[in-house]
Amino acid sequence: MTTQHAISVEKLNVSFGDSHVVKDLSFAVAPGESYGIVGESGSGKSTVLRVLAGLNRDWSGEVDILGKRQPKLRDKAFYRAAQMVFQDPYGSLHPKKTVDDTLAEPLAIHGVRDAEAKISRAMQDVGLPTSFRFRYPHQLSGGQRQRVAIARALVLEPTILLLDEPTSALDVSIQAEVLNLLQALRHERKLTYILVSHDLAVVGHMCERLLVMQFGRGVEEMTAATLAARAPQTAYAQQLLTASEGFRRAG
């Protein structure tokens, strides 16, 4: 049964010292699906993503990715299959490494040959001109940096992308470009996405299904259609949806 899912999580629990930040969380994502996780700060949504990416080793429960039960410490093969894009492109790129260095590193780690062509192709895929290849991050705009971060994730040709608020540090016009890019790449390469965001409109646009989290628990799983119809079952999901519609003056 687990083999049908690209990602399946059963009774995931994460604690940092005394605080229990993810509680009995279970969900499954089909291959090629785009799955959203939304919630407010402290809801545990990013923690879940970090567990999936193997960046957090203090958890219990069962995590299956591409039909394989995942140990706490992941092997190299895992990182070829699943890559992560972080929130802040100002913090997630090494300031003293050129775009070329950044993209060459994962290839060197995995001993991939033909790095030259792979780097050019990755840059092309994310719409960066080849003239940017030897630029440093400070010579790039926010949107261009996030493209580099996406290119770094894609250069190993993974099947799963874990996206942690990939556009929340960007202006809305740049956000549109990055979201379009992510959509196009997903259709082209049949990628599976997990997108963590606090922005319901972004998740509604990008995902087929989503999970609303609060205080470390999954409150409600719904389809994008339910979200668009403003018809969640739980009070908290409804409250979140209303709050995201903007300010309403009483009376």
Next chain:
Amino acid sequence: MTATSDAPLLTLDDLRVDFHTPTGIVNAVRGLSFTLGRERLGIVGESGSGKSMTGRAILDLIPHPGVVSARRMEFRGKDLTAMDKASRRKLRGRHISMVMQDPKFSLNPVQTVGDQIAEAYRVHHKASAREAKERSLAMLEAVQIREPGRVYDLYPHEVSGGMGQRVMIAMMLIAEPEILIADEPTSALDVTVQLQVLKILDDLVTSRGMGLIFISHDLHLVRSFCDRVIVMYGGKALETLPAGALDKAQHPYTRGLLGCLPDLDHPREKLATLTRDPAWLA
């Protein structure tokens, strides 16, 4: 323009902010003009549009290589351009005040939040320590902090983001300024907390008849919160329009900004992207 505004609180004509750097002059604000009455005026724009610089220029808070110039810059008929630094400082906080984006970086970490509010009051008003404390407690209550007595003695790291932002608002409003400039006051907050903070800001501004300049990158929020909106791009105001009429905006930039937002009601396969026209800055 709202009906309640008689004489404008603030008049800006051809405001310019230039940064003289070794590699040339950077024009952060290029010829911005507007008047502010007793209303909620929104300034929206993307990063680098000069919206924060406008707020800082009004307060005389532009850092060193920056130079502010304006044909006219008047606060209730008083010429701000002719004032010296000391007089500008007296205005700041007492008559025109500013709420910053992030309470984590804007509060003093080694002083209790209550003392910071009381200090803000005593800088501008002759008052005993006891009176200042009483006023601060009342102000904390006005921004809907449940146990003002307990919160008064807390340090900034002991309060949540939403509470910190309320403390900032209390601190800025205790001197009873005529104009409040709020620079992305809720961007660091969760949506549900954001609405509570906006509600408090709205009630206080309305009940005290203040003028509010609300600086934000969030079009949805400005549309639902403000009376009037200035859309800025590259240091210029491209368009000024009533917030309710933002949907009917004429300028291609405003329309582009609205068009590239994902919308739950109008799902699209591909989001519109913005084409920038260099002529906008001409």
